[in-house]
Amino acid sequence: MIDLDIGKLILLALIALVVLGPEKLPVAARTAGAIMRRMRNGWNSVRTEVERELQIAEIRKAARDTSERMASTQATLRAALRPLRDPLDIQALNTLMHSPKPASNVPPDSSAQISLTKASATVPSSEPLGRGNSTKEVLDDVA
Numbered sequence: 105m106i107d108l109d110i111g112k113l114i115l116l117a118l119i120a121l122v123v124l125g126p127e128k129l130p131v132a133a134r135t136a137g138a139i140m141r142r143m144r145n146g147w148n149s150v151r152t153e154v155e156r157e158l159q160i161a162e163i164r165k166a167a168r169d170t171s172e173r174m175a176s177t178q179a180t181l182r183a184a185l186r187p188l189r190d191p192l193d194i195q196a197l198n199t200l201m202h203s204p205k206p207a208s209n210v211p212p213d214s215s216a217q218i219s220l221t222k223a224s225a226t227v228p229s230s231e232p233l234g235r236g237n238s239t240k241e242v243l244d245d246v247a
Contacts, residue, residue: 124132
């Protein structure tokens with residue numbers, strides 16, 4: 105800015121007194137002060153408006169980043185849940201539920217039957233959890 109020390113201010117005041125005269129100098133000083141005040145207020149309002157716009161831009165950027173993170177999280181969740189909704193997986197679940205049990209292929213052994221009979225009294229049933237054996241009921245229980 106302009107480098108004004110006390111000596112330069114006194115010199116400017118003396119020149120203004122000589123040029124304007126003692127009658128017009130107070131009016132000119134008030135007018136100059138009003139102009140300076142308006143300029144300062146205008147500059148402050150511009151600065152405030154720029155700062156506000158920068159804050160709005162930062163908020164928009166943060167909102168955009170948050171929206172992108174939410175979209176990626178939503179895509180990840182949808183990708184994880186897609187196999188559960190896929191009809192091919194329902195068919196695979198039907199196949200698993202209605203497939204023969206592996207133990208039915210083994211010929212019965214009398215010693216194995218005795219141990220199984222004793223074990224069946226202590227081991228709970230091997231039926232799948234849920235109200236029934238239908239695929240729809242099992243999927244409803246999972247959901």
